[in-house]
Amino acid sequence: MTAVQGTTVGIPTGDGTADAYLTHPVDGGPRPGVLLYMDAFGVRPRLRTMADRLAEAGYTVLVPNVLYRSGPAPVAELPEFIDDASRGRLLRRLMPVVRQLTPERAACDAGAYLRWLAECPAAADGPVAVTGYCMGAALSLRTAGTYPDRVAAAAGFHGGRLATDAPDSPHLMAGRITAEVYFGHADQDHSLPEEQIERLERALTRAGVRHRCEVYTGAPHGYTQSDTAAYDKEADERHWAALLDLLARTF
DSSP, X not given: XXXXXXXXXXXXXXXXXXXXXXXXXXXXXXXXXXXXXXXXXXXXXXXXXXXXXXXXXXXXXXXXXXXXXXXXXXXXXXXXXXXXXXXXXXXXXXXXXXXXXXXXXXXXXXXXXXXXXXXXXXXXXXXEEEEEETHHHHHHHHHHHHOTTTEEEEEEEXXXXXXXXXXXXXGGGGGGOOSEEEEEEETTOTTSOHHHHHHHHHXXXXXXXXXXXXXXXXXXXXXXXXXXXXXXXXXXXXXHHHHHHHHHHHO
């Protein structure tokens, strides 16, 4: 197993400094960059462990706290394990903060994250990959559409509100995407009903985007997060296989 080195870094943005977790192999030179977007619970031990697993596979991974405008991660105090009862309480605290991250702010922030990776000695030159979880899946899609020359692959897992009726819905970015795209949807996810899954598929197909979208049967929203009651080990390992396969094809 490749040894990795992780550290907390600060990323200058138009609105301040975003705290982030950076991890990469300790041996060898620069590695392909991966921008990993958090779920609503934020940068915490589980996400750092996930980033380290990607680094062990040979990548330099950046996990920004996208809610940095409300303070460093974690924005809300988190229990060691997020059960169903604490999940509801936490989301009531966090969702007003999440809603402050408008598409315009997210686009500006993504540019800052990508510039930082381009200047990072541990990251190889050239385009990067982006992956996201829960709210991060939409950020992954938006980043691929906003910066097509910088994103070679984009993935999202148990994402929500990816293809709504809103005029700024993430799926409307499809026409600008040049990256290969993969989505692993949660089964019967109230934040991504079947009509949105179909709308996203149509948008990507019509735009000629190389993509694959799959529904993970029986897997709930949040299935990759082992520090929550939503964790599904089988679905999580399926996600890892799909993500690592996408990265291997890209780099």
